[in-house]
Structures are given as C-alpha cells and as structure tokens.
Amino acid sequence: MSRGGELLCLGISHKTAPVAVRERLAFTTPRAQELCRELVSGDAIREAVAISTCNRTEIYVVGDPVAAESELLTALARRAGTRATELAEAMYAPRNCDAARQLYRVVSGLESMIVGEAEIQGQTKRAYEAALEAGTTGPMTNRLFTAALQTGKRVRSETALGDGRASVSGIAVGLARDLMGPDLEKRDVVIIGAGETSELTAQALAEQGVRTIFVANRHADRARSIADRFGGSVSSLHDLPERLAEADIVVSSTSSPHPLIGVDELALVMRERNGAPLLLIDLAVPRDIEPACSELDGVALYDIDDLQSVVARNRQVREAERVHAEEVVEDEIQRFARWMGQLDVMPTISALREHGESIVEQVLAENAGRWESASPRDRARIDALARSIMQRLLHEPTIRLKTNDREISHGRLEMARELFGLLDEGADEAADAAVEGGEAEVRPLRRRDAR
Structure with missing residues (x-):
C-alpha cells in the first residue's frame, strides 16, 4: 500500500495472557486517546484506534508494518512496565485482511470468552468514536471499523449466535447462584461501579428478585439512575467498609x-x-480486588479468568451457530479484501496510463516538425495511431494487475512500478481520492471457507 501503509493489529486477550498481564495493558478512554495521539505523531503510524475491554486490548494502526509494530510494541511495553521482548510473547500481530478478520470476529462475538456476547459491539463502537474524537483515524480505519460494526449486526440478525443474551455479567450471577444457592433474593448484594457491566449485572440480579446496593463515587448520578430502574439503593466508596460488612455477595466492575x-x-x-x-x-x-484477599478465611474470590470454567459448560449451546457466524464474517472479509486490493491497483493502473499518455505526448511533440506537410486529418490519424499502440501495449499488464489474488497482485504491482518508473506520489494522490471519493466500493468476492 503506497501512502497510507499497511493495516496492523497488535493485541493481547484472554486467549493469550492471564488477567495479571492483561490488566497492565488496560486503558481508560482518555488513556487510549493519549496513546493513539502519541502513535500518529511519529513517522511510522498514520492512523490508530485502541480497543480495551476486560478480556482484550487491541490497537489497530496503519503505517509501515515493520516500523509500526516495533514502535507500538515499545509504547505498550513502556506502559506495562516490562520489556518489549517479554510482552511480545503474549501478543498477536495480524496484518491487512487478517487484521480485519480479527476485528470482524471480535465485534461479532466470536473471539469473546462467552461466544456471542453483545457488549463487545458497543465497546468497539465507543473505542472507534473515541479515536474519531482524538483525530487519529483515517480512510483505512474509518472503512475498517464501519464495516466491522456492520458485520457484527449481520451476525446478530442472520444467526442465533447471540440468543439468550449471554454475558460476563450473566455468568457472574449464575456463579453466585451456584455457590450461594438459588434463593439470591435473600442475599445482600453490593455492586461496585456504575458502568455497562454493572448495569447488566443489576439487570441479571433483578431477574432473580435481588435488590442491590450500588457503590460509586465518580458516576453517582448514573448509579442512582440504575438503582431506580432495578429497585436498588446507592452508597459512596467512603462507606464501602460498612457495605462489605453487611454483604453476602460483592460484584465489582470499575475502571x-x-x-x-x-x-x-x-x-x-x-x-x-x-x-x-x-x-x-x-x-x-485492572482488578478492583487484591488477589491476596482470596487467602482470608471465609472469602471466596473469583476474577474474570476464573469465569472461563463456567463459560466452558455453556459453550456447546452456541457452537452450532458459530459456523454460520463465521460464514458471515468471511463473506464480509472478501468485500474488504477487494477494497484493500483496489487501494493499490487502481492508483497504479491510473499512473501507468498517465505514464503512457505522457510518452505519447512527448514523442508527438518531438516529431512535430517531421510532417509539416501533413494535413490536419493525417495528423489526427498519427495521434490516434500512437495512442492505440499505447493502449494495446498496456492492455495485458492492466488485466494482469487486476487479478483477485492479493499476494500475486501485490508482487505484480511492485514489479510494474519498478519497471515503468512510476512515482509513488502520483499513486498516493489517486489512492486518497479513491478512498475518500468512494471509488473503491466493490461487490463481495467468492466466499472462502470459514476458519
């Protein structure tokens, strides 16, 4: 890819690292925006969007792939307080269509601890909106995230992957019921935090007939609103010790x-x-409760990773729908692959034809004095003949460059640019025009087998 560079994702998730590592790379929205601004301020990265949830942190960037990966890994290692080489062992770094596929699968709920959970779509949308606000997105990431969110909607409307509204909150409440008995309405429950996860937890508890106490300082108004909806009450962090002394169950989810x-x-x-x-x-x-609390007599502590064993018992229910969801993802990936391919192909073909036209103009101008006796009609025929030769000469290279095989096409593009001496600057301008003007809108390719 010429001007914008390649698409790269650098990420860490519950599949590659425990919560003790993930929490060191968890970002609040302001910190995610700060990181993205820092990344695009250098030369290696032009666009950046950061997603950070309880189960993953993924940074999507556009730029020089080698330099961008090195710069991004260094920035993350600095924030995690570890060496880049150690951090790299827990991270994955797909590029281009593989990076897009990762995001599509994340938004669709295919990469979630609870397959099909719906919260991730809203979390991804908010991460993208935060990057838009920070001014760190661009043509590639705008197209990527818009298409990924649309893919998530298709998965939820065309498959039953999300049936049952399974969520981390729902699993947590199920765990509480398993450990404390089915009569949760007789238990005193405290929820620390007032975000989306806390709201979903309150909803799941309300369905069990539980009245909860919300503990929140920063978002007291939101906590009060949620409490009013689900029949609970609100307290402050200052009173947390008193609330803990009275509680049977505590569910904590803050930033x-x-x-x-x-x-x-x-x-x-x-x-x-x-x-x-x-x-x-x-x-x-990061965790709200020190892990050492589990060593105290009478305390049973479960963190986000401990829920995975509970999740495993529910996984078979959704496996049948996973295949259908992956087919939708692959269908949309083909569309994105064609679009990415055109970012390279169309500017190169345009530059190739402009190069041919310039040669024709130059040759005609150099030989203008050799046929001063020719009539205007003869001159027109000479002009048409020269352009016809140029078009026929470039016809076969143009067809070859438009191959659907991205790997072959990329190699041919590089060779064509080198053989014909095409300047990247001209292709860059054409690429930007194609992205912004919508010229790269394409139909889906033939569907590939799902992974």
Whole structure:
C-alpha cells in the first residue's frame, strides 16, 4: 500500500495472557486517546484506534508494518512496565485482511470468552468514536471499523449466535447462584461501579428478585439512575467498609487503575463478620480486588479468568451457530479484501496510463516538425495511431494487475512500478481520492471457507 501503509493489529486477550498481564495493558478512554495521539505523531503510524475491554486490548494502526509494530510494541511495553521482548510473547500481530478478520470476529462475538456476547459491539463502537474524537483515524480505519460494526449486526440478525443474551455479567450471577444457592433474593448484594457491566449485572440480579446496593463515587448520578430502574439503593466508596460488612455477595466492575479492596482492609471487615462467608466476583481489568484477599478465611474470590470454567459448560449451546457466524464474517472479509486490493491497483493502473499518455505526448511533440506537410486529418490519424499502440501495449499488464489474488497482485504491482518508473506520489494522490471519493466500493468476492 503506497501512502497510507499497511493495516496492523497488535493485541493481547484472554486467549493469550492471564488477567495479571492483561490488566497492565488496560486503558481508560482518555488513556487510549493519549496513546493513539502519541502513535500518529511519529513517522511510522498514520492512523490508530485502541480497543480495551476486560478480556482484550487491541490497537489497530496503519503505517509501515515493520516500523509500526516495533514502535507500538515499545509504547505498550513502556506502559506495562516490562520489556518489549517479554510482552511480545503474549501478543498477536495480524496484518491487512487478517487484521480485519480479527476485528470482524471480535465485534461479532466470536473471539469473546462467552461466544456471542453483545457488549463487545458497543465497546468497539465507543473505542472507534473515541479515536474519531482524538483525530487519529483515517480512510483505512474509518472503512475498517464501519464495516466491522456492520458485520457484527449481520451476525446478530442472520444467526442465533447471540440468543439468550449471554454475558460476563450473566455468568457472574449464575456463579453466585451456584455457590450461594438459588434463593439470591435473600442475599445482600453490593455492586461496585456504575458502568455497562454493572448495569447488566443489576439487570441479571433483578431477574432473580435481588435488590442491590450500588457503590460509586465518580458516576453517582448514573448509579442512582440504575438503582431506580432495578429497585436498588446507592452508597459512596467512603462507606464501602460498612457495605462489605453487611454483604453476602460483592460484584465489582470499575475502571479504577488501582485496587479498591485491599487485603488488609478486608481482613478488618472479616473480623466484624464473625465468620460469615463473603463471595467476591471481580469483573474489572485492572482488578478492583487484591488477589491476596482470596487467602482470608471465609472469602471466596473469583476474577474474570476464573469465569472461563463456567463459560466452558455453556459453550456447546452456541457452537452450532458459530459456523454460520463465521460464514458471515468471511463473506464480509472478501468485500474488504477487494477494497484493500483496489487501494493499490487502481492508483497504479491510473499512473501507468498517465505514464503512457505522457510518452505519447512527448514523442508527438518531438516529431512535430517531421510532417509539416501533413494535413490536419493525417495528423489526427498519427495521434490516434500512437495512442492505440499505447493502449494495446498496456492492455495485458492492466488485466494482469487486476487479478483477485492479493499476494500475486501485490508482487505484480511492485514489479510494474519498478519497471515503468512510476512515482509513488502520483499513486498516493489517486489512492486518497479513491478512498475518500468512494471509488473503491466493490461487490463481495467468492466466499472462502470459514476458519
């Protein structure tokens, strides 16, 4: 790809690293915007969008693939407080259509801990909107994320992958029911946080007849609104020790960069409880509850990774729909592949024809004095003959360049540019015009087999 560069994703997820590693790369929206601005301020990266959820952090960038990967890995390692070589072991780095496929699968719920969960689509949309606000998107990422979100909608409308509205919150409530007994309405439940996960948790608990207490400082108004909807009440973080002393179940999901419940503080609370058991479910990344709390007598602590064993029991229900969902993803990937291919092909073909036209003009001008006795009609015939030879000469190379095989096409493009001495600058301008003007809109290719 000429001016914009190649598409690259650098990511880490629940499939490649435990929560102890993932939480070091978890970004709030402002920090994600800060990272993207930093990345595009250099020479290697032109566009950047960062997605950060409890199960993954993925950065999608456009630029020079080798330099961009090195620069991005260095930036992430610096924020994680580790060496880039160590971090690289837990990360994946697909490029171009493979990177697009990763995002399509993420948005569709195919890469989620709970296959088909719907929250990821909203989280991806908000991440993209944050990058738009930060001014770090461009033609490639705009097209990529718009198409990925559309793919997610297709998967949910054309398959039953998301039936049952399974979510991390729902699994957490199911775990609480398994551990504490089916009569959750008799339990005192505290929810720390007022974000989307907390709201979904409150909804799942309300369906069990549970009235919850929300603990939140930063988003007290939102917590109050959720509490009103589901019959709960609101408290502040200042009163958290008192709430913990009375609770049977605590579900925490905030965006705090530091733990809200420490082992020393919880030890004092447990003394007041006189041996009454306490179930803590930590859905946050970074974690809200210090892992050492699990060592206290009477405390049962589960984090986001602990839920995977519960998820495994529910996985077979959705496996039948996975194949249909993957077919939709592959169908949309073919469309994106054709679009990406045209970003290279159309500007090169345009530059090739302009190169041919310039040669014709130059040759005609150099020989204008050799046929001063020719009539205007003869001159027109000479002009037409020269252009016809040029068009026939370029016809076969043009056909070859338009091959649907992206790997072969890319090699031929590089050879054509080198053999004909085509300048990248002209192709760059044509590529931008094609992207912004919509010339790259294409129909789907023949569907490939799903992975």
